[in-house]
Amino acid sequence: MPKLGMEPIRRRQLIKATMEAIDEAGLADTTIVRIARRAGVSAGIISHYFGGKDGLLEATMRQILSDLGEAVTRRRQALPSDSPRDHLRAIIDGNFDRSQVSQSVMKTWLAFWASSMHKRDLQRLQHVNDRRLYSNLCHQFRHCLAKEEARQAARGLAAMIDGLWLRGAMAPEGLDVDRARGLAYDYLDTQLARRTTTRQTTVTTND
Amino acid sequence: MPKLGMEPIRRRQLIKATMEAIDEAGLADTTIVRIARRAGVSAGIISHYFGGKDGLLEATMRQILSDLGEAVTRRRQALPSDSPRDHLRAIIDGNFDRSQVSQSVMKTWLAFWASSMHKRDLQRLQHVNDRRLYSNLCHQFRHCLAKEEARQAARGLAAMIDGLWLRGAMAPEGLDVDRARGLAYDYLDTQLARRTTTRQTTVTTND
DNA sequence: TCTTTTTTATTGAACGTTCAATCAATAAAA
């Protein structure tokens, strides 16, 4: 039943099916036939719309990254106040929204994480995302902490977020989002409590 | 040149070559021919000593886990004092020794991490290891904190350790071990500072 | 309105490649 304008529909279908397939069988056992069957289409269509398997995988990773970015942005727009603390909490929330912290998204993410160490395209995407998280955190911490302390806090919080998420992806019982968020909030507050004695150079907000 | 008692030698050779191959090309592109060539032997020998590729991969993961366990144990035996703080620092140190925090070990570990979500054998190994880390941390925190707080601290520190390590594995510049350890120590101390007002039930050490 | 033509969407068998596993053959020690 060929209609016009199938491309965006098929692309969405196939990206979704890719995540489900990875969730089900792992990246290693995810074949294009499997993905196609799950999407209810033929295998040939993948090469048609994505140029090949690699194209589909890259598009899937892009989708996850863009969903994450959007989740963070959305929460940072509807903010109770403009305080660094609220901004940082919004970043944490966004990272634990992850557009539903579904098993399939987490597993797909982790699979790409491992795979990106050896595929230049994926590595670039991964790295850009890491830097964005770190630099967002750093910028907000700078409002309250001295440069070096802000960097340390940002590195620590980034590690905490990734670690919680990683362990959640692995755990048989899945990720307890509230508990994870609680631990991240907790780390955030202890870092913010570390008010510097040396004055910051540029930014000052309250107090 | 067949001599007797080749088995342990070949096993060590092949496990080492497996890590190097995964470091070089990633788990997905690690074939038995590649591993065998790197070890300077024929491909057939792998099935002979490990029963097949899967056997070699599982043995490699076991090796990494046992190296990690040994690194922790070693440091907990030569301890400056018996304080929970020193025990916990020893656990941190052991996790960041990781029998040389080499690129090849980190990449192999991460590859297995992703893969273990879909292979029952690897998943079991992974889970046992996770539980051991968590329960060690929990037990030591219990000396200073109430039950629920100890659990929280243990979960937080475990996430911090894994997160630091994960980001180190991904970073182009590699893992800065001293900095990572510093952040973990820091988290440890803020958690220990959280002395409970409610008395613990069983254990009491100092003050 | 009703054909005919063109365009877009999709299929799935065929092809070539890659890989893990097997095993008969070989060689050196015991």
Place this chain on the structure above:
DNA sequence: TTTTATTGATTGAACGTTCAATAAAAAAGA
């Protein structure tokens, strides 16, 4: 002579890609 160690060509299965064939919608023509 027996045992242990090792090789590497062969085999069969699985995979990604390609492409001729097909089918349905849209556009054009009558």
